[in-house]
Amino acid sequence: MPDDLTPPRSAQGEGWRVGVLFSRSGPTGVTESEHFFGTALAIEEINQLGGVLDRPLIPVVHDPKGDIAEYRKLATRMLLEDEVTVVFGCSRSSSRKAVLPVIERNNALLWYCSFYEGFEYSPNVIYTGAVPNQNSVQLAAYLMQNRGTRFYLVGADYIYPRESNRVMRDMVEQHGGEILDEVYLPIEASDVELKEVLTDIRAQQPDVVFSTLVGQSARRFYQLYPEFGLDPKKMPIASLSMAEEEIRLIGPALCEGHITSATYFGSVRNESNQRFQALWRERFGDRPTSTWSEMAYTQVHLFARALQRAGGMDRRKLVEAARTVSFDSPEGLVTVDAENNHCALTPRIGICRADGQFEIAWEASGPVRPDPYLSTFGFSEFWLR
Template sequence: MTSSSAYDDPALRAGDGWRIGVLYSRTGVTAATESEHFFGTALAIEEINAAGGVNGRLLEPVAYDPKSDPDEYRRLATRLLQEDDATVIFGCSTSSSRKAVLPVIERNNALLWYCSIYEGFEYSPNVIYTGAVPNQNSMQLAAYLLRNHGRRFFLVGADYIYPRESNRIMRDMVEEHGGEIIDEVYLPSDADPAALQEVVKQIRAIEPDVVFSTLIGRGARAFYQLYREHGIDPARIPIASLTMTEGETRMIGTQLCGGHIVSASYVNSLSNESNRRFLKSWHARFGPQPASMWSEMAYNQVHLFALALARTGSLDTAKIVEAACDVEFDSPEGLLKIDPDNNHAVLTPRIAICRPDGVFDVVWEGRSPIKPDPYLTSYGFAEFWLDGERP
């Protein structure tokens, strides 16, 4: 693979810009969601550079495709830091890819901006985590499902760190509040249709109240298609997810996804001026392709980085991290800021249901942004089970 700057600009070719690495897969099992990360990142870089860059210098991106392979992430992160002179990387989507590059990032005292939701239980002074952790999505989803869909949960996930940890957390929360996990199944990340079909048949036979899915990529999309092909009605037994949003539901077929549930800090139907500006810019650049939380959070973190960089005038990791905790960005999902206690984002949780036309209707929203608790020190539901409130 060859290094490539995202823009053919003379100023960038002259080497006068702020060099940054971009490490998202455009091919492989997670290509769909990581391409959205890439597009959101590219849009933010273009906006910043069109406005004159940061302190008069343009952002100079160097992008690689790790092909959804953790070993490639590690190799290319090393290349960015040691050969391409980048000290800041926007990249990784799955926890396995983040874990693969983390030793490289820390060994080189570089800075990784990581925008995916993840299972928590991690802190590094060399990472800014802008995606939701379980106390900002899983807790709310468990409470909503127990209140609105029943107590019998079926868990299905891909066999790696994030799904197993997410399901462990979901099991703890459900069982602590009187629910039951009637089965828990794991499949390879790129599960074959026959294995997925067996799981769907099992769900149809057992008839749980709800299915919590942590499948990813092509396997997740095939699972949703098989679900309807086997006659399971989402109005009766919905699939609840932390990841299945606008881009992938369109790939599946929005009519097949009507009635399914997502817990996310952003859906593109949010009605606020910042989101309207973002969507106008997004559609002007990418046409009818829908924006989602995958693209939105990637977009947000580049703008947050630019604000921090404007303060420091330096790519020094410690200075950027300190400044990132002092600035705020008026993002499409609301005011975005980083908690200095753990380098994670303060976010507003939301729960939404997909309509047959692909629009997600928000059915519950947090009353205020929630501080991240990546180590999940409390499973308490008090905030979501107030008298008279139906989350």
């Protein structure tokens, strides 16, 4: 695994220094490691092709270990001591919000590749992950049309789950559905806490469980689910985050029938994904690709194209250039919206198979423009046929 991404010291003096700030341990260590590997793969690929403007990308890597204070501390260190002005990093909204004042105060640029709850804009951030009109809207429409209208919401107790559940509640209730309960657990929930929720789910018998649990808590929730007699083919867990690597760790047989809404699955069929899969297997073996690794990979390529056009690391010029470039990514064509610094992405709904991959049950006909403030739910536009 690429713990040391640094090119030979002889090349560093003329390289482009970039920060990489993902947790390799802690509550979200699995998914943030996927961010890290996707970032590493793209940097190595770009450098093998000659870098940008004949100069390599020089990664400066720190591991905040899931600690919010460490994100802020290490972001400050990158900008003030490590001579970095561009950072690829953060996964949870809490870590992004922790480093954002540091990024803005130093006029740096953060590339943030996680899907998130939206309702944010900063001239110092390029948001490359999905926002609610690119995953939650489609998921709510699909579930209400295909699985039923009675929802049970369970999430981790921090910004992203609460905001995502607020959006899901509004969409479901405004379109004739019912929220049976909305429960929050600690980020590192115990089995006792998870079993209490599962007992309640068994008693209430919703049509679908919408989970915004994260990390080990989410994986245990899926593992414990069948112990309570809950059948994913009849009462699936629906998620925006449960992807291929975590499914491998849970056990694919336990996940068959559960549903995820994402802009990328390893089973997407296009030439760019075939190439990405080949590069990934050569570098990381049988570890699967996922939405976590793919968007991290994609955003580095978007940055490289912007840097090529801007000719330097000036934040304002890089952002302007990022709004004019595109990348034929493994998920499809990706561009940055000039009005809000979020990306146009292609929504998809996947149903987990017994082999740990996803059967794509629905996908948009093309990239959907980001609407981070969810000015319209757009059910008429996204109602699935």
